Amino acid sequence: MTKNSTHSTDSKWTGMVLVDDTALAVTDTGGPGVPVVYLNGQFATQGYWRRAVAELGTGWRHITYDERARGRKSKRSADYSFEAAVRDVDAVLAARGVDRAVLVGWSYGACVAAHWAGRNPERTVGAVLVDGAFPYDWLDEAMEQRIRKLFRRMAWFTPLLRPTGLTPRMTAEQQANSNIELGRLSRERELGPVLDNITVPTRYVVASGTSLGSRGDEQERIRTSLDTVTARNANIHISAKVASNHGAILRKDSPAIAEAVREVAALDRGRH
Secondary structure (H helix, E strand, O other), rough: OOHHHOOOOOOOOOEEEEEEEEEEEEEOOOOOOOEEEEEEOOOOOHHHHHHHHHHHHHOOEEEOOOOOOOOOOOOOOOOHHHHEEEEEEEEHHOOOOOOOEEEEEOOOOHHHOOOOOOOHHHHHEEEEEEEOOOOOOOOHHHHHHHHHHHHHHHHHHHHHHHHHHHOOOOOHHHHHHHHHHHHHHHHHHHHHHHHHOOEEEEEEEOOOOOOOOOOOOOOHHHHOOHHHHHHHOEEEEEEEEOOOOOOHHHOOOOOHHHHHHHHHHHHHHHOO
């Protein structure tokens, strides 16, 4: 398994990785196993992955990190764009000496994983996309206004939680802009070709029900877009459809996520 890492390390490392005008808080468990890099939800932290990490166990090298202005330690930046998030994957892997890895992304992180895997097939063991990266036109003018209103309403209490790392050190406008950018990038004409071009083993773990800010069956309608994705690309399959909702899937369904990681890693071994 060591072939998947340029430089394996036997000991756990926690520290800051410099990138652009900021620094990211990174944790690397080390070890000779296949590296797995976990990509967080839009405003989530690396702690969300603790159950998935525990489920996979010590036979894997787990790398988690907090995105710009997220968590307790990662620093603010002038750039919170999606492209910055994709660049940060490169920075973290380079800093930890990792050449090839499994990418596991939840929600926003699933879109980052899909883009990175599509651009870097030779460096991607496989991708696991957890209830995200659905090519669907869910953003319109009314939805954009809903998003801006939601983050304005949350602005009075989110600064109080920043010292705990539970909310990002970003303004309401910055958070809304990030969410709106995700909506634009998720349109079928934008994300569809990205998914069509993925050439590595890719598995979805799909939640049920609602997500923050969604109404009625909006989220389930968005998830139906995977039927077209899997029909067009034989490298992409749905590994599991679980009962928990978008916000609870990492907490309640880590076994399904771990199984999808094992599946893509096994397929990569078969290819090589």
